[in-house]
Amino acid sequence: MREVRISQLLNSGEPGQTVVVEGWVRSRRDSKAGLSFIDVNDGSSLNSLQIVAQNSLTNYQDVITQLTTGSSVVVRGTLVKARKARVEVEATSVELVGDSPADYPLQKKGHTFEFLREKAHLRPRTNSLGAVMRVRHELAMAIHDFFREQGFIWVHTPIITASDAEGAGELFRVTTLDSKTPPLDDNGNIDRKQDFFGRDTFLTVSGQLEGEALACAMGRIYTFGPTFRAENSNTARHASEFWMVEPEMAFCDTVGNQNLAEAFIKHVVSHALHRCEEDLAFFDQRIEKNLIQSLTHVAETPFERMTYTQAITELKKSGQSFEYPPEWGRALQSEHERYLCEEVLKKPIILTDYPAEGTAFYMRLNDDGKTVANMDVLVPRIGEIIGGSQREEREDVVLAKFKAHKISPEDYWWYLDLRRYGTVPHAGFGLGFERLVMYVTGMKNIRDVIPFPRTPRSAEF
Numbered sequence: 001m002r003e004v005r006i007s008q009l010l011n012s013g014e015p016g017q018t019v020v021v022e023g024w025v026r027s028r029r030d031s032k033a034g035l036s037f038i039d040v041n042d043g044s045s046l047n048s049l050q051i052v053a054q055n056s057l058t059n060y061q062d063v064i065t066q067l068t069t070g071s072s073v074v075v076r077g078t079l080v081k082a083r084k085a086r087v088e089v090e091a092t093s094v095e096l097v098g099d100s101p102a103d104y105p106l107q108k109k110g111h112t113f114e115f116l117r118e119k120a121h122l123r124p125r126t127n128s129l130g131a132v133m134r135v136r137h138e139l140a141m142a143i144h145d146f147f148r149e150q151g152f153i154w155v156h157t158p159i160i161t162a163s164d165a166e167g168a169g170e171l172f173r174v175t176t177l178d179s180k181t182p183p184l185d186d187n188g189n190i191d192r193k194q195d196f197f198g199r200d201t202f203l204t205v206s207g208q209l210e211g212e213a214l215a216c217a218m219g220r221i222y223t224f225g226p227t228f229r230a231e232n233s234n235t236a237r238h239a240s241e242f243w244m245v246e247p248e249m250a251f252c253d254t255v256g257n258q259n260l261a262e263a264f265i266k267h268v269v270s271h272a273l274h275r276c277e278e279d280l281a282f283f284d285q286r287i288e289k290n291l292i293q294s295l296t297h298v299a300e301t302p303f304e305r306m307t308y309t310q311a312i313t314e315l316k317k318s319g320q321s322f323e324y325p326p327e328w329g330r331a332l333q334s335e336h337e338r339y340l341c342e343e344v345l346k347k348p349i350i351l352t353d354y355p356a357e358g359t360a361f362y363m364r365l366n367d368d369g370k371t372v373a374n375m376d377v378l379v380p381r382i383g384e385i386i387g388g389s390q391r392e393e394r395e396d397v398v399l400a401k402f403k404a405h406k407i408s409p410e411d412y413w414w415y416l417d418l419r420r421y422g423t424v425p426h427a428g429f430g431l432g433f434e435r436l437v438m439y440v441t442g443m444k445n446i447r448d449v450i451p452f453p454r455t456p457r458s459a460e461f
């Protein structure tokens with residue numbers, strides 16, 4: 001494989017330089033003057049590189065004038081100046097590597113995203129999905145940079161776990177038992193003691209609980225890995241398999257957690273603005289008007305911070321007619337979140353201190369006895385992008401919460417140990433990585449920011 005990629009040639013190639021270009025043909029145009037123009041894309045850049053092939057090339061008639069969209073080529077030649085401060089390649093040879101017959105599905109531009117989802121193996125070759133993949137990559141890199149600079153270490157929590165971190169019961173079971181004739185115990189229930197791990201096991205919904213154990217040793221950690229939810233909600237923002245970023249900090253309270261979340265989002269958004277200029281300009285033009293302006297605004301202005309109780313007051317006095325009337329103690333619906341975020345404040349909001357009832361067992365109980373020290377970060381267009389909290393570090397309070405949540409303390413003996421031996425205030429959050437990618441690209445459906453998405457009733461590829 002050659003060393004130089006098309007993005008480098010377009011950005012900093014020197015006219016006169018001899019080059020080898022490997023990629024896929026986007027289009028070919030033959031001119032009457034006896035030469036052809038071939039646009040080649042190699043995935044490194046939104047822009048294709050124009051190749052000029054003269055009819056003096058030996059395979060001009062047989063190969064070059066027959067080149068079709070989607071075929072793969074290796075081009076050798078010289079970089080020359082073209083119009084509009086661009087460069088192109090004057091070819092000395094064009095070699096066809098793999099042709100692409102007329103049934104290639106991505107013939108014309110302007111396919112719908114729904115159509116492209118059915119061609120998930122080919123869609124990275126389109127402008128939009130190619131740009132999504134590059135931005136996704138840059139965001140992942142920015143995340144690692146941010147935490148590394150802040151002294152966090154990246155830890156790898158298990159994908160197969162025995163605990164339900166969110167207590168929401170949205171678990172995919174991991175089993176090797178025969179589904180038709182599973183072994184039964186004396187009560188006629190499936191005997192999990194005979195299963196592969198000798199107990200119930202599931203795909204993780206969150207690395208948080210194990211992350212807490214690591215933070216209570218290493219001080220500052222983060223996870224960045226796949227999580228799974230068997231949640232039957234078919235929305236544009238939910239996937240059954242998605243990546244989560246979960247920092248966890250020892251000796252940290254809820255305000256420290258909020259500060260980290262804000263600095264974190266600002267950092268990764270700024271990074272994308274600097275590193276993905278071309279791709280973001282494309283999204284701004286084609287997908288979400290004023291995307292760059294709104295991202296710049298997010299990177300520069302302080303987020304709003306508001307308690308759940310203040311939010312309910314605000315919603316009630318708004319005079320808006322909501323489908324679900326806002327009432328203290330009830331869950332906030334996305335219509336409420338969107339109203340606050342998009343109509344009232346027009347910027348990200350950190351909503352804190354939700355009613356204790358209905359929240360996860362690990363969230364620290366506030367002194368009022370009614371609310372918890374949690375937060376959701378909401379951003380315009382997406383809604384919730386981050387969920388997190390200060391953790392309940394007091395053993396007696398955790399035990400009381402277990403009782404209320406009907407969780408057996410024996411199953412979480414190790415989690416209790418962390419409260420028994422050198423317990424410490426600690427806090428953390430989870431960012432849905434795909435929601436971040438949607439936010440930064442302006443893409444409207446989570447299925448279009450994951451190369452091979454998994455959603456209810458859909459696991460092709």
Ligand code: 4AD
Nearest residue numbers: 206208238239242246385386387388428429430432
């Ligand atoms: O709010 P959630 O459920 O919080 C947790 O899992 C905590 N254990 C995190 C922590 O404190 N360490 O999920 C965190 C984020 C959400 O804010 C959302 O962005 C994303 O994960 N998320 C999903 N993204 C895509 N598809 C789904 N089905 C998602 N469910 C949650």
Ligand code: MG
Nearest residue numbers: 376384386387
């Ligand atoms: Mg949440």
